Every structure is written in C-alpha cells, then in structure tokens.
Amino acid sequence: MTQERISAEIADLHEAYLKEGVERHHAARDFAPYRSSALRHPHQPLVVVDDPEAAELTGPVFGVTDVTALDADLTRQHQGQPLGERITVTGRVLDRAGRPVRGQLVEVWQANASGRYLHQRDDHPAPLDPNFTGVGRCLTDDEGRYAFTTVRPGAYPWRNHRNAWRPAHIHFSLFGTAFAQRLITQMYFPGDPLFPYDPIFNSVLDERARQRMIAAYDHDLSVPEWSLGYRWDIVLDGPSATWMES
Amino acid sequence: MIKPTPSQTVGPFYGYALPFAGGGDLAHGGIVLHGRVYDGAGEPVPDALLEFWQSDPDGGLRGAPGSLRRDPVTGAIIGRHGLDFTGFGRVATDADGRWMLRTLMPGLPYISVCVFARGLGHHLYTRAYLRDEPGDRLLAALEPGRRATLMAAEEREGVYVFDVRLQGEQETVFLDFG
Ligand SMILES: [Fe+3]
Numbered sequence: 412m413t414q415e416r417i418s419a420e421i422a423d424l425h426e427a428y429l430k431e432g433v434e435r436h437h438a439a440r441d442f443a444p445y446r447s448s449a450l451r452h453p454h455q456p457l458v459v460v461d462d463p464e465a466a467e468l469t470g471p472v473f474g475v476t477d478v479t480a481l482d483a484d485l486t487r488q489h490q491g492q493p494l495g496e497r498i499t500v501t502g503r504v505l506d507r508a509g510r511p512v513r514g515q516l517v518e519v520w521q522a523n524a525s526g527r528y529l530h531q532r533d534d535h536p537a538p539l540d541p542n543f544t545g546v547g548r549c550l551t552d553d554e555g556r557y558a559f560t561t562v563r564p565g566a567y568p569w570r571n572h573r574n575a576w577r578p579a580h581i582h583f584s585l586f587g588t589a590f591a592q593r594l595i596t597q598m599y600f601p602g603d604p605l606f607p608y609d610p611i612f613n614s615v616l617d618e619r620a621r622q623r624m625i626a627a628y629d630h631d632l633s634v635p636e637w638s639l640g641y642r643w644d645i646v647l648d649g650p651s652a653t654w655m656e657s
Numbered sequence: 658m659i660k661p662t663p664s665q666t667v668g669p670f671y672g673y674a675l676p677f678a679g680g681g682d683l684a685h686g687g688i689v690l691h692g693r694v695y696d697g698a699g700e701p702v703p704d705a706l707l708e709f710w711q712s713d714p715d716g717g718l719r720g721a722p723g724s725l726r727r728d729p730v731t732g733a734i735i736g737r738h739g740l741d742f743t744g745f746g747r748v749a750t751d752a753d754g755r756w757m758l759r760t761l762m763p764g765l766p767y768i769s770v771c772v773f774a775r776g777l778g779h780h781l782y783t784r785a786y787l788r789d790e791p792g793d794r795l796l797a798a799l800e801p802g803r804r805a806t807l808m809a810a811e812e813r814e815g816v817y818v819f820d821v822r823l824q825g826e827q828e829t830v831f832l833d834f835g
Contacts, residue, residue, distance in 0.1 A: 437664040438778030445666075447776030450697035451823050455803075457781075457833035462794045466718055466769050467782065467834050471710055471745030474722030479732045507658050516725075520674030528670040546674040548725075582668065584675060590710040591834035593771055595780060597665040614778045615663040623662050648661035650834040 412446075412572035414608055420444040421613045428616035436620050436648060444610035446571050468650060470590035473516040473550060483549040485519075485561040493543035495524025495562035497638040500626065503555040504585060504645045506592065511555025512647060518584040519547045519559055526565030526579075535567050560638065566605060578605035578612060585645060592649035599625045600641070664780065667773040669704055672749060676706065677725050679736025681748040683709075687761035689816045690768060690785060690809060693754040697824030701754025705774035707821075709746035709758055716764025720744040766790040767807075772821055782832040785809045785819040799830060806830050 421444050428435070440452035460467070486493055504512040522528050522545060525537035529544055547559050564579050580597040587593070599612065606612055606621075615621045623646075632640020667675075694702040712718050721741035728735045737743055748756040760768070767784040786807050789796065796804055806829045809817040822829050 436661050438666065440778050440781075442778060445776070445778065448778060449776075450700075451702070451774055451776040452778075453781065453824055453828055453831050454697075455828050455830070457831050458795070458799065458803075459833045459835060460795055461835060465834065466710060466712055466765055466767070467832075469710075469718040470720070471724065471743065472720045472722050473724070476723050476727060477725040479727050479729075481732065505659070507661060509659055518674060520671060522670075528673075530670045530673055532672075533670060544673070582665075582671065582674070584667075589834075590769055590771065591782070593708070593780060594662065594664060595667050595773055596662055597668075611666060611668075611778075615665075617663075620660070620663045623660065624665070646659050646661045 414572060414574055417444045417572045417575075417610060418608060421610060425613070425616060435616055438611075438614040439616055442610065442614040445614050448614070467591040468589045470586060470588060470592065473586070474514070475550070477516060478548045478550055482547055483559050485543065485545060485547045485559060488544055489542040491542040493523065493540050493562050497560070498563050498641060499558060499560050499632055499634065499638050500581065500598070500641045500643060501556065501558035501632060502643040502645060504551050504557060504647065505555055506587060506647055506649065511553070512551055512587050513553055513555060515551050515586045515588075517549050517551060517557045519561075519581050521545045521561065521564040521581045522567055524562050524565050526567035537565070537567070563600070571610060576605055576608065578603040578609050583645065585647060587647040587649055589649055592647040594645070594647050596645070597624060598643050601625055601628055664778060666775060666778050667706055669775045671706060671773075676747060676749040677734045679734070680724075681746050681756065681758045682736060683744070683746050683758065683760035684739065684742060685759055687759065687815070688787070689757065689759055690819055691755065691757035691816075692819040692821065694750050694756070694772065694774070694821045695754065695823065699825070701750070702774055702823065703750055703752045703754055705750045705754070705772060707748050707750070707756050708771040708773070709760070709768050710771075711744050711760065711763040711768040712765040713742045713744060714761050714764055718744070762787065766793060770821070772823070774823070777823070781823070782834070783807065783821065783829050784832065785817070787817055795832075803830050
C-alpha cells in the first residue's frame with residue numbers, strides 16, 4: 412500500500428465531507444485510510460439517550476491523592492535529564508460554554524525525542540532514553556489550567572502503509588464534569604510537514620477542526636535558558652445538558 | 658457555544674500510561690462483571706481500554722476521589738482505600754480480549770461503559786444492564802434483538818458477563834448523549 416494511494420483516499424473522503432455539508436467535529440470512526448478502523452467501527456447508528464437522569468451526565472471525580480507533584484514534570488522522573496528539546500505545554504480545559512473544567516484529571520503520554528515509546532510492542536529501532544518514561548498527570552486548577560514540562564516527541568514510523576510516519580504528537584486524556592464529556596485526543600506541533608500524509612490526523616474530516624488539534628508556539632511561555640513554550644486549549648464536547656445549565 | 662477539540666484514537670501505546678493498579682477493583686464482596694471485546698470479524702480485541710462509571714448501591718452519583726491513590730514514598734499507584742466508593746474503573750483488555758470488574762451492585766440498573774481502542778477514532782459509550790427495569794427509557798426504546806446486547810447475563814450468583822461487539826452481527830448498541 413503506497414502513500415500515494417492513502418493520500419488519494421484521504422483526499423476523496425475530505426472532498427465527500429465538504430459535499431455533504433454537515434459539520435463534524437470528531438475523528439470519523441469509519442475512515443478506510445486508517446486501516447485498523449475497518450473492523451472496529453459500528454455499522455448501526457448510535458442510539459440517542461435523552462434522559463435527564465442518565466448516569467453519564469455525571470462523572471468520576473479526582474483529587475490530590477490521585478496525582479503527585481512530580482507527575483506533571485516528565486523531565487524529572489529519572490536520575491538525569493532526558494535527551495531532546497525541553498518544552499512546557501500549557502492551556503485551559505473548557506466546556507463548550509467556555510467555562511473552566513476545574514480540578515479534573517489530565518493525563519498525557521508520548522514518545523521520547525527519538526520517536527520511541529517505552530512500550531514492549533514499540534519495535535521502532537530508535538533509542539530508548541533511560542531518563543524518559545513519557546507519562547504525566549495533573550489536575551486542572553480553578554481556571555481550568557493544566558501544565559506539563561516534557562521534551563518534544565519525535566515522529567515515528569508505523570505499519571499502516573509503506574513509509575507511514577506519525578507527525579509528532581502528545582496523547583491527552585481528559586475528564587469533564589460528565590462522563591459523556593470524556594475525551595482522548597492528540598496534540599500536534601505547528602508546521603509539521605507530515606500532516607498531509609497521516610491518516611489519523613486526517614480522520615478528522617473538518618479542516619478547521621484539525622487546526623484545533625495543533626498547539627501554538629508561545630514565546631512568552633518559553634523559559635530563558637530552559638525550555639520552549641506551547642499553548643493548547645482543549646474544549647470538551649458533551650451533551651447540551653452539560654453546557655446549558657448555569 | 659465554542660467548538661470542541663476533536664477526538665483521536667487512543668492508539669496502541671497507552672498501556673503504560675492509562676491502566677492503573679486495581680483499576681478494575683472498585684470494591685470487593687459485591688459483584689463481578691466481566692466479558693470480552695470483539696471486532697467485526699468476531700476476533701477478540703487485545704488493545705481496547707474500557708472505562709466504567711456507576712452509581713453507588715443507593716443510586717448516588719457523587720463518586721469520590723482516590724481511584725489512583727498514590728504511595729507517598731514511591732509515587733506508585735496503590736489503588737483505592739476501599740472506604741469511599743469512587744464509582745470509576747478502568748481496565749485494558751488482555752491478549753484474549755478479556756476484562757473484569759469487581760464492584761458493588763449499582764442502585765441504577767446499569768453500569769456505564771466507555772470503549773477506547775486502537776483503530777477507533779472516537780470512543781464509544783454503552784451500558785451493561787444488570788437487570789431489566791420496566792420503565793427504563795433506553796431499554797424501552799429498543800427492539801428486543803438490540804436490547805439484548807445491553808443485558809449482562811448472570812452466569813452464577815453475583816457474576817455477570819457482558820461482551821462488547823464493535824461491529825457486525827449482534828453489534829452492541831452504542832449511545833449518543835446529544
Ligand atoms: Fe502516538
């Protein structure tokens with residue numbers, strides 16, 4: 412399977428999306444260029460639950476016992492400093508009404524600067540870094556703010572098709588006040604030349620929605636002699652009940 | 658109303674970041690809920706992650722912090738202390754697509770399930786119903802064949818089985834909360 416073929420399939424699906432004219436925010440579950448989606452998406456439409464008593468309109472809570480102070484600094488989890496470009500990533504977690512999501516759990520995981528995960532099944536022949544695990548957690552503050560110190564992850568190859576490479580990304584997992592606001596996504600870096608080739612990035616059919624996955628470089632967040640800064644705000648989707656109530 | 662951040666697949670490498678020690682042990686001495694996740698070819702899915710959210714035995718939905726309670730010396734996750742009921746569970750499927758939850762019988766008739774997997778660009782919600790409650794709005798709206806996919810079967814006393822089929826024949830009913 413060539414990149415040319417995958418790119419043509421992506422272009423066709425993006426064009427079909429524009430023709431349909433219905434705005435979709437999330438990754439398409441049925442997205443043929445992402446090969447492993449084929450057998451893992453439902454054929455039946457989702458069933459709408461319209462019940463003000465639904466358990467999913469509430470959700471799990473987390474607190475100070477669920478994180479430690481060191482969890483948010485991925486460069487301090489080992490004896491030495493990890494290799495790579497040190498970065499801070501920060502932003503706010505909001506609901507669709509723009510209200511901060513307070514005191515909720517944010518989890519991240521990522522490849523090291525060479526594009527290798529500390530995972531048994533990652534056999535990309537790039538070096539592991541004894542000073543980098545690539546896992547972090549924090550709770551949002553009263554303004555919905557999160558912050559991590561880490562290193563910029565490398566791009567890495569995968570076997571979706573010949574010469575498939577993922578753009579550099581950090582995986583994010585987020586909770587809102589309702590279980591139905593749950594989000595797992597990926598943060599990308601501005602200007603990555605791999606965007607047009609990647610079926611996972613492009614499984615989000617809407618061009619403007621794809622842009623919302625890309626962090627902004629923010630020079631004011633850069634720490635002199637220490638790290639470069641990126642800002643990325645995250646907006647949790649969810650039932651209208653979760654953003655209409657005052 | 659601002660536009661949401663898109664979902665992306667959990668990918669294959671969440672295994673050292675998201676699952677945590679005791680993630681499926683909400684409480685002991687209650688019920689066991691277990692099952693498997695299957696793909697559209699009927700093959701078990703070995704790289705899915707399931708999350709659970711449920712009411713306490715009185716039907717309360719407040720939850721409690723402490724699902725990922727930490728050892729202050731090593732920082733390792735030591736799990737819930739068992740006094741408060743957190744209502745939240747997280748389990749990765751094993752190589753055979755299996756998962757298991759130990760918990761308390763919820764006051765509401767169901768446990769909410771959220772499914773993440775490699776290959777799945779946007780997570781899916783479903784419910785494992787532990788009893789058929791007349792008047793339940795979701796069950797009432799489904800035709801019997803589809804409703805059956807949401808019913809956990811009691812294998813023996815206190816042990817329930819609930820399989821998730823992502824696609825195809827007997828495909829699980831997945832939910833949209835609007
Ligand atoms: Fe990744």
